[in-house]
Amino acid sequence: MAPYRSSDASSSGLTFPDLKENQLSGQHIPRSFSQLQSLYILDLSMNDFSGLLELNTLWRLRKLSFLSLSNNKLSVVDGEVNNSLPPILPKIDSLYLSSCKLRKVPISLMHLNHTQILDLSSNQIQGTVPEWLWKKWSHSLTYMNLSRNNFSSMELSSYFLPNMQ
Numbered sequence: 001m002a003p004y005r006s007s008d009a010s011s012s013g014l015t016f017p018d019l020k021e022n023q024l025s026g027q028h029i030p031r032s033f034s035q036l037q038s039l040y041i042l043d044l045s046m047n048d049f050s051g052l053l054e055l056n057t058l059w060r061l062r063k064l065s066f067l068s069l070s071n072n073k074l075s076v077v078d079g080e081v082n083n084s085l086p087p088i089l090p091k092i093d094s095l096y097l098s099s100c101k102l103r104k105v106p107i108s109l110m111h112l113n114h115t116q117i118l119d120l121s122s123n124q125i126q127g128t129v130p131e132w133l134w135k136k137w138s139h140s141l142t143y144m145n146l147s148r149n150n151f152s153s154m155e156l157s158s159y160f161l162p163n164m165q
Contacts (some may be wrong), residue, residue, distance in 0.1 A: 016041040020068065027051035029074075034060055041066040045096060048072065053100075054079030055108055059089050070097035070119065076100035078108045089113075098122050098145070105130055116140050131155035146159040 001137035015038050025048035033042065034057045042064060048071040056079035058067065069076060076097055094117040095109075109115075115137045129151050133144075 012039050015039060015063075016039040017043075019044055019047070021046040025049060029053055029069075031057070034058060037061065037063065039064055043068045044072065046072070048124040049074050051057075051075070053079060055106055058162055059108065062088060062090050064090035065092060066094040067092055068094075069100055070096045070098035072100070074100050076102055076106070078106045093117065095119070105133060109133070110136060112136075114140055117143045119143075120149070121145040125149040125151065127152060129154040 014036055016037075017036075018041075019108045024044070028051045029044060029049050029124065032040070039061050039097060040063050043066065045068040049069075051123070052075050054077055054135045058064065064155075084131070089111055091113050091114045092112050095112075095115060096117075098119050099122040102120060102125055104125055104127070105120065109118075110132050118137075118141065125146075126149070131154075134156065
């Protein structure tokens with residue numbers, strides 16, 4: 001068998017590497033994951049990855065529909081949103097970022113469409129639950145977990161409340 005080369009990653013037909021609940025570790029999730037253009041599902045939850053992960057590095061995976069980075073030792077951040085978001089983002093319908101040391105709701109989520117499941121629980125998010133979070137996926141969102149954070153208020157317009165007269 002020929003040795004693996006990182007240039008082989010972009011041509012891989014791999015669609016679902018199920019790597020959850022292992023003892024994978026390292027300061028970073030391998031960059032080669034962001035080159036696997038055939039990925040539909042990426043579940044790296046419940047491992048021992050640490051370090052900083054910029055979400056925008058994974059938004060290049062156009063076919064990605066399920067992403068779970070939960071329960072590692074990662075510090076997940078948006079990254080440079082304005083200039084580095086690709087013009088076409090993946091159609092993430094399930095996003096699990098529980099226990100990822102998030103300090104705020106990632107603004108890049110505002111640019112995703114079709115999200116049905118969102119888990120941002122057990123982070124360090126403070127302040128207000130932004131109204132765009134409710135509005136953005138009002139037609140598709142079926143489950144949202146924001147528990148075990150430090151939210152102090154919610155932006156919630158009459159758009160979501162029944163007309164009370």
